Amino acid sequence: MINSVDNSNMFKSIYDFSSNIESAFEIGEKILLNNNYNSINRVVIAGMGGSAIGGDVVRLLLSSSNNIPITVSRDYNLPSWVDENSLVICSSYSGNTEETLSSFDDAKIKNSKIISISTGGILKDLTNKNDLDFIKIPSGLQPRAALAFSFVPIVFLLIKIGIIGQEILEKLKNSLPELRKARDLYSQDNENNPSYNLAHHIFKTFPVIYTQDNTTSIVARRWKGQLNENSKMLAFSNVLPEMNHNEIVGWENNPQLLKKISIIWLIDKGNHKRNILRMNHTNLLIKNFSANQHFVELNGDTDIERNLKFIHFGDWLSYWCAIFHKIDPTPVKKIDILKNKLSESI
Secondary structure (H helix, E strand, C coil): CHHHHCCCCHHHHHHCHHHHHHHHHHHHHCCCCCCCCCCCCEEEEECCHHHHHHHHHHHHHCCCCCCCCEEEECCCCCCCCCCCCEEEEEEECCCCCHHHHHHHHHHHHCCCEEEEEECCHHHHHHHHHCCCEEEECCCCCCHHHHHHHHHHHHHHHHHHHCCCCCHHHHHHHHHHHHHHHHHHHHCCCCCCCHHHHHHHHHCCCEEEEEEECCCHHHHHHHHHHHHHHCCCCCCEEEEECHHHHCHHHHCCCCHHHHCCEEEEEEECCCCCHHHHHHHHHHHHHHHHHCCEEEEEECCCCCHHHHHHHHHHHHHHHHHHHHHHCCCCCCCCHHHHHHHHHHHCCC
8 A cells, every 4th residue: 555655755755864864964074164153142043844843853952952042933034133143044945935035134134144054946046145155955855854954964063163062963873773773663564663553543533742841842843744744634732831721621622523632642751750740640631532642752862862763753653644544645735836826926
């Protein structure tokens, strides 16, 4: 069934994640910066979709080792506080994302330092025209499948500028053997594969992903996006402890709808102990209202290893949901139609 549905071979794109990280290392090691980036006191990564999630992954991986604020901007304009001491990294896989191009113009107006990451397109032309630094990444992938090329070069950039140290590179490298083992398990189309098994339970439901804020919340956002694009399914995510102060009460009315919802709890050993307690109690309070509930917790020596495995698990989960729906995971027809409609209005 896989070969008859996966016409564009999303299987390979997901399978190659660890290999893409290695290739992205080669790109990062060759980065040469021609401009001066002294006096940077904050970093903004401007992007959308798969490019923006690369910025989120950078934030996630550096959450315990970075003293300069890193923000991801998903809009036409940058935050009002962006100024000449801000580094704006414009990330667009195609180089033609209109929100990112608008952010590029806004960064120029604010006299910010700008670096661009792309396969080419208008963004490359604008970057070269303004004598700014540009990092080229490989083309030929769906942006969401190019995650490694979206986050690894940014890590190298921040190291070369002097914003972070090189320790993270060793952790990233050390995570690859376990990531390959996970890949070999998650790519199996049988019940021994936990991502395949979870997909079988949730693919006919509306998945709601709950996790802790500021850590695995970024993983949950990636899972949601992958379920949207690969599986063509609506999905939702929210965080603790905030959902305990409002959303938990919503699990009461419209019981016929609630029975169509699967709850997925993402648990990491780095979670605050009070949030683990909240998850356990919340599960008991709402479990009878949902179609099913599942806890996902992954092992790993470092937070970086665990978070990469979490991301990879979610990518495979979305893939298997697509296969169970007998739909090609690669095309995103509604996005393409919308982009064409918007281009007619320029």
